[in-house]
Structures are given as C-alpha cells and as structure tokens.
Amino acid sequence: MDVSKEPPTGELFEELAMPLFGQLFNFAQWLTHDPSEAEDLVQETYVKALKGFSSFQPGTNFRAWIYRILRNTFLTSRTGLRATATVPLDEEDRLEIPASTGTPESLFIDHAQEQLLQGAMEELPLRFREILLLCEVEEMSYQEISETLSIPIGTVMSRLSRARKALREILQRKVGA
Amino acid sequence: MDNYSAKLATYLDGELSADEMKAVDAHVRSCNACAADVLGQVQLKRAVQSAGKRYSPSPEFRAHMQQKIASRPKTSPVRNWLTAATVVAMLLVASMVATYLGSRRAEREQAFSELVDLHVATMASANPVDVISTDRHTVKPWFQGKIPFTFTLPELQGSEFTLAGGRMTYLGQAPGAHLIYSVRKHQISVFMFQDRDIKGGFGDDPGARTRRSFAVETWARDGLRYFVMGDANVADIHELASRLKAAGSS
Numbered sequence: 471m472d473v474s475k476e477p478p479t480g481e482l483f484e485e486l487a488m489p490l491f492g493q494l495f496n497f498a499q500w501l502t503h504d505p506s507e508a509e510d511l512v513q514e515t516y517v518k519a520l521k522g523f524s525s526f527q528p529g530t531n532f533r534a535w536i537y538r539i540l541r542n543t544f545l546t547s548r549t550g551l552r553a554t555a556t557v558p559l560d561e562e563d564r565l566e567i568p569a570s571t572g573t574p575e576s577l578f579i580d581h582a583q584e585q586l587l588q589g590a591m592e593e594l595p596l597r598f599r600e601i602l603l604l605c606e607v608e609e610m611s612y613q614e615i616s617e618t619l620s621i622p623i624g625t626v627m628s629r630l631s632r633a634r635k636a637l638r639e640i641l642q643r644k645v646g647a
Numbered sequence: 648m649d650n651y652s653a654k655l656a657t658y659l660d661g662e663l664s665a666d667e668m669k670a671v672d673a674h675v676r677s678c679n680a681c682a683a684d685v686l687g688q689v690q691l692k693r694a695v696q697s698a699g700k701r702y703s704p705s706p707e708f709r710a711h712m713q714q715k716i717a718s719r720p721k722t723s724p725v726r727n728w729l730t731a732a733t734v735v736a737m738l739l740v741a742s743m744v745a746t747y748l749g750s751r752r753a754e755r756e757q758a759f760s761e762l763v764d765l766h767v768a769t770m771a772s773a774n775p776v777d778v779i780s781t782d783r784h785t786v787k788p789w790f791q792g793k794i795p796f797t798f799t800l801p802e803l804q805g806s807e808f809t810l811a812g813g814r815m816t817y818l819g820q821a822p823g824a825h826l827i828y829s830v831r832k833h834q835i836s837v838f839m840f841q842d843r844d845i846k847g848g849f850g851d852d853p854g855a856r857t858r859r860s861f862a863v864e865t866w867a868r869d870g871l872r873y874f875v876m877g878d879a880n881v882a883d884i885h886e887l888a889s890r891l892k893a894a895g896s897s
Contacts, residue, residue, distance in 0.1 A: 484716055491712065492703055492749065499702040509708050516716055587698040605660065606692055607699035612662050631656060637695070 483523050486532045487516060493608060494540055500603055501544050501553075501596070511547065515540040534610070534617035541600065541618065553596040590640040598633035605630055651681055659688055659860050665880065672878060676832055689767070693760070693859065709745065710738045755847035761818055762874055763859055765825065766836040769814070775834075776812030776827055786813045786826065794822050798839050798871060801894035807831060808887055819846065828887060835877035835887055842872040855884035864888040868895050 494515065499508035519526075519539050526535055544550040591599060604610045604618060612626045619626070651674045657663050658671040675681045704712075714734065769775045778789040783800035790797070793815050803810065808830050816825035821844030826837040849872065855864035862884040863876040875888045 480716070484713075487716065488713065491709060495704040495708075496700060496702045500699070505702070508702065509704070512704070512708075513712060513715070516712055520716055584694070584698045587694055588701060591695065591698060602695060603699050606695040609696075612660070627657065630660075634656065634691070638691070 479523055480520070483520055487519060487536060490533060490536060494536065497537070497600075497603055497608070498540060498544070500591075500599060501541075502547075502549050503592070504549075507547075507549060511540065511544055514543050518543060531614060531617060533608075534614045537604070537608075537618045538620065586644055587641070590637055590644055593640050594633065594636055597629065598636050601626070601629050602633045602637065651675075651678070652684060655681060655684055655688060659685065659692060661857050661860055668880065673832055686767075686771070689860065693763075696859070697760075703749075706742050706746070710742055713738060713741055751848045755849060758818060758845060758847050758849075759858055759863070762836075762838060762863075762876060763861060765816055765818075765838070766861070766876055769825065769827065769836065770834055775814070777814040779812040781810050783810055786810060789813065790815070790824050794824055796839075796841055796871060798824065799894045800826070801890040803828075803890070806886075806890070807883075808835075808890070819844070821845065830879055830883050830887070833877055833879035833883065835875060835879055835884065837887070837891065838874040838876075840872050842867045842870055845872045855881040855888065857881065866892065868892065871895075 491512070495508055495512050498511040498515075499505060502508045502511055515536065519536050522539070526532065545554060591602070594602065601615060601619065604615045610618065612623050615626045615630075616623045621629070651671055654663060654667065654671055655675075658668060658675075661668075663671060675685055717734075778786055780786050780789075783802070787798070787800055790813065800810070808828050811827040811829050811834070813824060813826045816823050816838065818838070818840055821840050823838055823840035826839075828835045828837060849865050849867070851866040852864045855862045855875070857863070861876050861878060862881040863874065864884050865872065865874045866888070867873070873888070873891060875884050875891065877884060
C-alpha cells in the first residue's frame with residue numbers, strides 16, 4: 471500500500487467534521503441562545519478539534535468527541551459559566567419516576583404548537599436542555615451521550631428522565647396559563 | 648402497569664435489552680394505560696425532535712469555516728490568484744452541494760416522518776386494513792386499478808410472518824400500497840410506491856436500522872420504492888425485507 475496516498479490529517483478531519491457542521495451549530499445556538507455566540511463557539515470548537523485531532527483515536531466515536539469539545543468550550547465561556555452557576559446540587563442518580571403523562575403531549579401533535587414547545591425547551595436548565603437535544607434531536611445512544619457529557623450511563627438515564635419530566639411540567643404550566 | 652411504566656421511556660429510546668424490549672412490547676399491547684402512555688411519549692419525542700432542529704448556520708459562516716479548516720497546500724505567489732479563484736469556485740460548489748444535500752436529507756426525514764405517522768395511525772385504527780386476507784393472491788388483485796403499478800408478494804408459509812391485509816395509501820400525494828404483516832405479536836407495515844414519486848434520493852439500506860424508535864429498511868427495485876417498518880426488532884424487519892426482495896426478483 472502506498473502510504474503517501476493516504477489522506478493528510480487535515481483532509482480526514484474535514485471529511486469527518488464538516489458533515490456535522492449544521493448540527494453542531496444548531497446545538498451551539500441552543501446552548502448559547504445567541505447566533506453570533508453560537509458562531510464563535512462552533513469556530514472555537516473546530517479550531518480546537520483540528521489542533522487536537524492527533525489525540526483523536528480513529529475508530530472511536532468522532533461525533534461524541536467533537537460534541538464533547540463544543541460542550542466543554544461552552545462551559546468555560548462566560549455564558550456557559552453563567553448558565554451552570556445556577557445548577558442546583560441534587561442527587562442525580564436517583565431514578566426518577568416518570569411523571570404521569572397527562573394531556574400536554576397530545577396537544578403537540580400539531581406542529582403549529584412548535585413555538586410553544588421551543589419556548590419550553592429554552593426554559594429548561596442547561597443540563598436538561600442539552601441531554602434532551604442529544605437524545606431526541608441528535609438521536610445519540612445512551613453510550614454516545616455518556617461519552618459526550620462524560621457521565622455514567624445510569625446518570626444519562628436519570629437525567630433524561632428528569633429532563634422529560636421538567637419539560638412536561640413547563641408545558642403543563644404554559645398550556646394551563 | 649407500574650412495573651413497566653418506568654421502563655417505557657427507555658423502551659422508546661431503544662435502549663432496553665432484547666428480552667426486555669420483547670416483554671415491554673407484549674405488555675404495551677395488552678395494557679391500555681401503558682399504550683396511551685407510549686403514544687403520548689412518542690408524540691412528545693417527535694415534537695421535540697422536530698422543534699429541536701431550529702437553527703442553521705448562515706452560508707457565509709459555513710463557507711468561512713470550510714475555508715478555515717480546509718487543508719491548504721503551499722503554492723507559488725504567481726499561482727495565488729488562480730488558487731484563490733479556484734477556492735472561491737469550490738466553496739461556491741461546496742455550499743451548493745451542502746445546501747442540496749441538506750434539502751435531500753430534510754426530504755428523506757419528512758418522508759420517514761410521514762411513513763411513521765401512517766404506520767402509527769393505521770395501528771391505532773379500528774379498521775387498519777381495507778382488504779382483510781392472509782392470502783397474497785387475494786390481497787394483490789385488490790389493488791388492481793387502485794394504484795398505478797403492480798408488485799409481487801412473497802410466499803410466507805413455514806415462516807413466522809403472516810399477511811394481515813392491505814390498504815391504499817399516499818405519500819406526498821403519490822399513491823401506494825400499504826400492507827400489514829404480523830410476526831408474533833408485532834405489526835409490520837410494508838409500503839410500496841413508484842420510486843420516481845419519492846423525493847429525498849433514498850439509497851438501498853444494507854439492513855434494517857432504527858429510526859425514530861421504529862426499525863426500518865428501504866430499497867428500490869424495478870422502479871418501486873419499498874419501506875418496511877414496525878416495532879418488531881431489526882432482524883425481523885430485515886428478514887421480511889429479504890423475503891420481499893427475493894419475491895420481487897423471482
């Protein structure tokens with residue numbers, strides 16, 4: 471095999487990273503709530519990822535790796551620090567009993583209600599918002615979420631359950647209001 | 648119900664073990680409270696999925712980033728203007744291709760989402776099929792004159808699959824056939840449309856995969872686009888798909 475024909479690192483990075491560009495931007499704006507901050511965050515993520523690409527192990531999950539970089543970059547930014555400063559400390563690993571699924575879901579069959587749902591998602595605390603996006607929008611497996619957020623799978627499950635419950639409660643309030 | 652209700656979300660995320668998936672499957676079919684709960688949770692999952700795809704980067708930002716991370720070989724100063732022109736042209740093409748691919752992907756997602764709706768709505772219906780028969784020689788002729796194509800159905804004797812019947816359906820205004828099969832206690836939908844009517848540039852799946860909590864396999868053959876989907880496991884979906892493919896080519 472002619473080694474010189476292997477794609478250079480930059481090309482390989484581009485090949486792996488660019489298809490995720492739109493999704494990463496979407497995720498970034500959900501975290502930052504601001505388009506220009508989202509652009510800065512995505513740009514910084516790509517620069518960091520490209521620099522650290524040699525530490526990425528081929529064959530492991532690139533998507534979880536680059537999402538983790540984006541999230542860590544966000545958490546150390548000013549907006550990220552502000553968002554995490556208000557996180558209450560509670561027992562994460564206690565498995566949440568699902569809230570009774572009353573009626574709010576059925577109100578969302580109609581996509582016209584999307585704005586209301588988006589508003590409810592905006593209101594979620596950061597750690598609930600991000601895990602819900604990774605699971606429902608990015609369709610990541612629990613294993614991928616665990617790698618992205620650097621938390622055990624048990625915590626993924628309990629946090630997801632709490633996130634869904636919190637979302638239902640916000641919806642219930644919004645619908646009732 | 649209580650034993651199961653705690654597992655429903657994990658079940659819908661497709662993260663239970665195969666045995667547990669089967670057990671919850673079976674339970675949901677016999678417990679109205681859990682079935683209603685599942686329906687609500689699926690609706691919320693899908694609504695969040697759709698609402699969550701909210702922001703997209705501007706074409707300028709995409710082009711900027713593409714340029715920033717593109718590997719740039721060193722060129723002589725004389726050639727720089729040429730390279731610059733090439734880069735601009737390539738970026739233009741890349742952004743057009745990306746926009747095109749993005750819209751194709753959105754079309755595919757839209758089609759899947761409509762098919763999931765059709766499947767779920769049919770399963771929830773009191774009269775899921777218009778022609779009730781386990782005999783493929785009864786079901787196939789029923790479609791004559793109702794859809795602008797014909798198809799071949801596989802012989803299922805000796806397998807775990809049973810044909811339950813069929814109904815006409817539409818996807819993006821294109822008429823098609825919707826067949827319902829059952830395997831053990833699972834219902835599987837088989838959709839057939841003329842491939843040229845289906846937007847999104849679907850390819851041929853090498854096997855079934857999970858999408859939006861349903862196992863799905865799609866392929867095109869002889870101008871028809873097939874979709875096999877249901878809450879059965881991917882192996883069942885793939886087996887039925889393989890039988891349909893074999894019938895189509897025999």
